[in-house]
Amino acid sequence: MRAVIQERAQAPLVLQDVPAPAVGPREARVRVRACGVCHTDLHLAEGLFKTFGYDPFPLVPGHEIAGVVEKVGQDVTHVRPGDRVSVYWWHSCGRCRCCLAGEEESCLEGLAQMDATGLTRNGGYAEWVSVPADCLVPLPAEIEFAEAAPFTCAGLTVYAGLKNAGLRPGQRAAMLGIGGLGHLGLQIARAMGAEVIALTSSESKQEIARQLGAHHVLPAAGREYGKRLRELGGADVVVSATMDFQTIRDVMDGLLPQGTLVLASLAAGRLPIDPRTFILAQQRVMGTFLESRLQLQELLQLAVLHGIRPLVEKYPLEQAAEAQQRLRENKVQFRAVLEP
Ligand SMILES: [Zn+2]
Ligand SMILES: [Zn+2]
Numbered sequence: 500m501r502a503v504i505q506e507r508a509q510a511p512l513v514l515q516d517v518p519a520p521a522v523g524p525r526e527a528r529v530r531v532r533a534c535g536v537c538h539t540d541l542h543l544a545e546g547l548f549k550t551f552g553y554d555p556f557p558l559v560p561g562h563e564i565a566g567v568v569e570k571v572g573q574d575v576t577h578v579r580p581g582d583r584v585s586v587y588w589w590h591s592c593g594r595c596r597c598c599l600a601g602e603e604e605s606c607l608e609g610l611a612q613m614d615a616t617g618l619t620r621n622g623g624y625a626e627w628v629s630v631p632a633d634c635l636v637p638l639p640a641e642i643e644f645a646e647a648a649p650f651t652c653a654g655l656t657v658y659a660g661l662k663n664a665g666l667r668p669g670q671r672a673a674m675l676g677i678g679g680l681g682h683l684g685l686q687i688a689r690a691m692g693a694e695v696i697a698l699t700s701s702e703s704k705q706e707i708a709r710q711l712g713a714h715h716v717l718p719a720a721g722r723e724y725g726k727r728l729r730e731l732g733g734a735d736v737v738v739s740a741t742m743d744f745q746t747i748r749d750v751m752d753g754l755l756p757q758g759t760l761v762l763a764s765l766a767a768g769r770l771p772i773d774p775r776t777f778i779l780a781q782q783r784v785m786g787t788f789l790e791s792r793l794q795l796q797e798l799l800q801l802a803v804l805h806g807i808r809p810l811v812e813k814y815p816l817e818q819a820a821e822a823q824q825r826l827r828e829n830k831v832q833f834r835a836v837l838e839p
Pocket of ligand 1: 591593594598607
C-alpha cells in the first residue's frame with residue numbers, strides 16, 4: 500500500500516510503498532477513505548512527544564480516520580467487511596477505574612503508555628490502517644468520509660469541553676478562535692441549545708461564523724476580547740482553541756460568574772488567576788481531551804440531526820506535507836483532510 504511515513508522528529512513526510520498492515524485476532528483493517536490533519540500531527544512532527552518520554556518514529560501519522568472495514572481478525576464479531584466506520588484513536592485498557600466509569604479517554608494505562616492510533620502506532624496517512632476492532636464506531640450513512648474524519652478528534656474534543664463545562668440550553672457559549680475546532684464548536688454549541696458567540700480577528704472568518712450559526716460575532720484583536728465579551732453580557736462557557744496565550748488571558752475578563760474557561764489547544768504559558776475575583780465568581784478553568792466512544796457516537800448522531808459538518812480542504816496522500824505546511828502557516832479553511 501501507499502503510506503506517508505515520518506522517519507524521525509522533524510524529518511520530512513515521505514510517501515512510500517509498504518506492506519499492508521497485518522490484522523491481529525482482535526483487530527480490523529480499515530480502508531482509509533479520509534484522514535484529518537490535526538495540530539497534534541504538527542506537535543508530533545516537531546518532536547513534542549519526546550518531552551513526554553515517547554519516540555514513536557518511524558511512524559505513519561494521522562488519527563482522524565474514517566473509512567470502510569476491509570478485513571477483521573478471527574476474534575472479531577461485531578463489525579464486518581464493508582461497514583462504514585470512524586476510528587476512536589485513543590486506546591484504553593477497559594479495566595482501570597476511569598475505564599469502568601466510562602471515562603476511557605482518561606484511562607490510566609492509556610495515559611501511561613500513550614497507546615494511540617496515529618501517535619504511537621501507525622495511523623491514517625495511508626491506504627489501510629489496522630486498529631483494535633473495539634475502537635471502531637459506526638459511521639451514519641448521512642455523513643461523508645471527509646466530513647466524518649474531523650469529528651473523531653477536533654469535534655469530539657470541543658463537544659467534550661462544552662459538555663463537561665456543563666453548558667445548558669439558553670446559556671452563552673463563546674468560541675475563541677474559529678479554526679478546525681472552533682468552527683465545529685460553534686455549530687455544536689448551537690445544536691446544544693446555546694447562544695453562540697464567535698471571537699475571531701479574521702475578517703473572512705467572521706462572515707463564515709455567522710453562516711455556521713453564531714448568534715454574535717465579536718471581531719477584536721489582542722487584548723480586546725475580554726472587554727468586548729463583557730460589554731455583550733459575558734459568556735457562561737468560553738472554549739479556547741487559540742494558540743495565542745495572551746488572548747486566552749484576556750478573554751477570562753469576559754467569563755460570567757460560575758463560568759468555565761475550557762482549554763482545547765496546546766498553548767504554552769501560565770494562566771494568571773487572582774484568587775480574590777476567581778473565588779468570589781466561583782469560576783473554573785478546565786482542559787478538554789476527547790471523550791468516550793459513546794460520546795463519539797452521540798456526536799455523530801447530533802451532526803446528522805442538526806446538519807453539523809466541518810468545512811474541509813481535501814488533499815491526495817501525496818500532498819500530506821503540503822497540507823501540514825498550510826496548517827502550520829494558518830492557511831487551512833477549516834480542516835485539511837487527506838483522501839488516500
Ligand atoms: Zn483503563
Ligand atoms: Zn487531533
